[in-house]
Amino acid sequence: MWVRVPPSALGDEGRIHPPPAIHRFGSVKHILLVNPWIYDFTAYDFWLKPLGLLQIGAIVRQYTGCQIHFIDCLDRFHPGLKKSYPSKPDGRGPLPKEEVDKPEVLKFVPRRFSRYGLPLDVFKEELARVPTPEAVLVTCNLTYWYPGVQLVCELVRQRFGQVPIILGGIYPTLLPEHARRHSGADIIIIGPGENQILSWLRTILGDRLVQERKFEELDDLPLPAYDLLRNTETLPIITSRGCPFRCSYCASSLLFPGFEQKRPQQVIADIQILTTELNCQNLAFYDDALLIGSRLHFKPILKGLIDRSFRLSLYSPNGLHVQAIDEELAQLMKAAGFKSLYLSQESLDPVWLKEYSPKVSPENLKEALYYLEMAGFDRQQLNVYLLVGLPGQDWEQIKKDVQEIFSSGLKPRLAYFSPISGTREWEKIVEAGILQKDSDPLLQNKIAFLYKQGEEVISRLREVEKILKEEGRRD
Ligand code: SF4
Structure with a gap:
């Protein structure tokens, strides 16, 4: 960037x-x-x-x-x-x-x-x-x-x-x-x-100093000017843009309505430059949908990284699509150098998932966990995102989910909901009068929005945080 x-x-x-x-x-x-x-x-x-x-x-x-x-x-x-x-x-x-x-x-x-x-x-x-x-x-x-x-x-x-x-x-x-x-x-x-x-x-x-150039696809873009960063040991990369899913709270499709992926060979060549010329050691994938269509995209990328023996630790801060993790992908991610995984599970409630986030089901997590363990990941390397803070969300369910994730030996991570203009959830929030269409964007802050929903929400959140603290201490 x-x-x-x-x-x-x-x-x-x-x-x-x-x-x-x-x-x-x-x-x-x-x-x-x-x-x-x-x-x-x-x-x-x-x-x-x-x-x-x-x-x-x-x-x-x-x-x-x-x-x-x-x-x-x-x-x-x-x-x-x-x-x-x-x-x-x-x-x-x-x-x-x-x-x-x-x-x-x-x-x-x-x-x-x-x-x-x-x-x-x-x-x-x-x-x-x-x-x-x-x-x-x-x-x-x-x-x-x-x-x-x-x-x-x-x-x-x-x-x-x-x-x-x-x-x-x-x-x-x-x-x-x-x-x-x-x-x-x-x-x-x-x-x-x-x-x-x-x-x-x-x-x-003026025209004399600026060339004309149309970029038809992601592969046409030059390598981001990473060298401008003071420290290049840890760098981000993006191999695709957009997401084919439409979760009700997410802005991905508002930022980029389609879905496009770079060619695996191009990604591998870029990563080669990051490791050899910029001494990159930690690489974070910024994709919204890194694992979608992995047979032709992320698997070939991982194979390329393994073949070239890059000494890289890989991360996925944006969260991975749990349902896309199969046996081969889990093995490749382990072999290529993923050190910890962030899984976009959001909830273990199938009814809630169907309405808000149909990309995943609770069964998907069990299956992914099986493959990831088979591949050699320790459960403590697996972070599970749970979305919290939507208006009207069932806090008892959130507590249950946190406890269940802990008892499976995984790490629950709360992802706080932020009301983003233009999403379906935003429309509901405006209809409910919690925010107005023209409310100051500062009120889209995830912490502010929790407080905006009142004392009851904050005290339920405290209960969840207490479980996280207590269970976390037992790690
Ligand atoms: S799967 Fe992730 S990136 Fe795609 S719409 Fe849902 S929350 Fe957004």
Whole structure:
């Protein structure tokens, strides 16, 4: 998800890419990419990298005459940080944070609210080192993280005046009107940005500096500009886009209505570059539907990784489709280097699953577990996502599910529901008057939404958390 503004100032030539040949026509132009802060009650670097922005960075680098700079507000390896934020062996780790005042609309939530990421003075120092850019490209991955974009836009304006700011990512795709009115950006990109960014840059820079290029499929895209990240030991990759399922609470189809996969050979070649040139050791798959059609997609990828003996630990933070795990796939995942699995089970209630998440059944989990154990996975390596926090959800069932998962020797992980505009669940929530169509997106925050549902929900949640704590201690 890009070029960095090097820390130790722009003396680090290795990180700033030389301008392409097109630069011979004039003086070097600059583009700045920014991954903003997170404003939330809680945040953690759960293999969290701005993959979409890095993809756009690679396109801009390849098809314009511009030099690219990158500021990653979530860079927990920045040398300007006063303390270190060490990673777990799998690459996850805590983010720096500073408590800030809660916005008025979140005052009812009795939790601390923070800005996660670089301290403001470190960000401003980074900004001061960037030559005046022709455009600033900003991403935003959750609708309720928009205050991070607002702050980036404000500080960019203070430093560079009226430079065009282009905003892409999940927030402007799901809430374009809100982004237009409130983000501070000048241009809003809705949906995948690869076929939009060059025409916007042509408008800003003129035809001479920006080539025309249409990307028909995922395989046409250049490798994301991973080299812009300070630390490339842990990287994300995406091998497909979209999801063929339509769970009632999920925004996947709103972000990308179809489903497409990269060619396995292309994925393997990309991973080869990540391991050999970027020293990547932990690889996190960001796909929404990694295992779908695995005979022609993920199985060949895994076989390719095994054949080449890459020394990689593999992870799937987005959750895997449990019903797609068969004997061969389980064996391949183990042999290729999956260290822990996150399984999207959501519930063990068949009736609930049929209505909200028909992608999986309780029997699917039993079957998958059988194959995964046969393949050599320890049950403690298997994390089971359970979705909690939908209005009207049966908390007794959630408690039962948590206990059942524990007693099977697996690890339950609560995935808190966030009401996402445009989903079927969102419509129900608006109809029920819990939120309004035009409610501040900050209320889509998963923690805020739990509190929004009242004391009863919070006390039931506490009961579930108590079980998690007690059972967790027995591990
Ligand atoms: S299977 Fe997963 S990604 Fe697909 S619609 Fe359901 S929740 Fe979303």
